[in-house]
Amino acid sequence: MEIQKSFQEKNDQGKFYVVPTPIGNLEDITYRAIHILKTVDLIAAEDTRQTQKLLNHFSITTPLLSYHDHNKELKGEQLIGKMLSGQSIAIVSDAGMPVISDPGYELVRQCTEENIDIVVLPGANAALCALVGSGLPSDQFYFYGFLPRKKSKIQETLEELKKQRATLLFYESPHRIKETVKQIQTIFGDDRSIVLARELTKKYEEFVRGTVKEVSDWLRSTDSVIKGEYCIVVEGSQKVEKDNAWWEDMSVSEHVDYYVNVKKLSSKDAIKQTAKDRTVPKREVYAIYHKT
Template sequence: MNDSLASNNRELDGALDGIEGGGVLYVVATPIGNLGDMVPRAVEILQSVNLIAAEDTRHSARLLSQFSITTPAISYHDHNDAHKTDQLIERLLGGDNIALISDAGTPLVSDPGFRLVRAARQRGVSVVPVPGACALVAALSASGLPSDRFSFEGFPPPKAQAREQWLSALAQETQTLIFYEAPHRVLACLEAMAKVFGEERSAVLARELTKTFETIRLAPLGELVEFVRQDANQQRGEIVLLVAGAPVRHERVLGVEAERVMALLLEELPIKQAATLGAKITGVKKNALYQWGLEQKSAQ
């Protein structure tokens, strides 16, 4: 056994001991489609704990069987079962190690788990994340939209009027916006986004990520509406919607000449080098030029 693997095993053994004899709550990410995305550490944890708390044990059965995981599993929905939360906390305090998994992806990201994790921390139970697949991160990484600033907004309201009002409150946000949406509502949601954000705003439909019929399409919202309207297959499966942020309303603070110089430099140089050289040419502070360059890049 090499030193790195031995060190990893020692860390796992130590974590399984918990704090002062108590158990450990593991928050374990699982694949969002392709079972090949299951990380080895997650398999080891799920095989080693005393109990798996799953969003839906029937859904998780295939995953557990695939990796020869025979650990007992129970269904857990913390939003409507406070009694079961208390039972799990008592087991953790008694020394059991428990893994929390959702149907797919990272628990707590629009999935159950928040109340259990909060209760565990309030009672002094060690909570350990086991990272892995996450639909919103996967979609963002392949979207082509700015990723330096983004916000996850979850599921839009299902009713038309509430959805439109909710989107209106986000219309001027300048970061990339990420949403989950149910397949039977995706067309209505895109239509509302085109109305509120404008048909020319860039957006991405990311559907069935890592699965056979994966779709990632970048287009203005108006075009995405037509794409989904004309192809019923795009209204099926797991869906992530990403929308470019609103253009930055930049108040001129550098002066016309400094902005002209920076614009020319940015055509050939990275932002940091452009700001350094621009400061020497214009006399404007490098930090101000650098910030201006970042704003221009994010607005593109």
């Protein structure tokens, strides 16, 4: 067990800051993010060339170190060593919140194992912007990120998500968006609501809302050049699944008797509840029950 006191100073080691960066509009960076990036000893960046543009814009001169999926084991050990020796380090991705479909999870995990304080700053995230602007339910949502690249794996994954009742969130690249929406149509059907969001926070921000069929047809017919990474927001399943229902091995009469004998309902209420469970007319249950 560990209890982290994020802002209690530890004289013998530094802190690890997770700093989100703008997803398009540079004005979305926070004063706090700029302050942290200016005052830490080192910034670990997914792409140092991309991050350097951001640092130059805000006159930040903190040294950069490359940290990405291909060097995370070696660089992770180096960064942990620096923090244990007293240096504070910030991690940034190319855009948005690090760790979310971007490098950083392993480094966060290593920090927890070494009892290094992890301070996460709030900030921009493309998936949440897309969800809030989609018009689809936001009380429950399931973030998946990028779907697999192989067609068979995409179909397998979508089949697993088909019955998910929460709103679904995906990321997708522009050159794969048409095929991905086509696969969503194949597995989920034509009628689910879907929203495509692209160029979020930028001048050409765009939301495309409609049914899966409408949006799929639009993608295939549009002559415009598809640019920018997409966020896909898909309505969750609205079907009431009866698979593995607790009463499925009971006859209709046994089902009614359960409510009468176990739940102590009147026969009228038991018939009504049985009909509701089975999504059949009450008169049908009544006829079967009173015929036996």
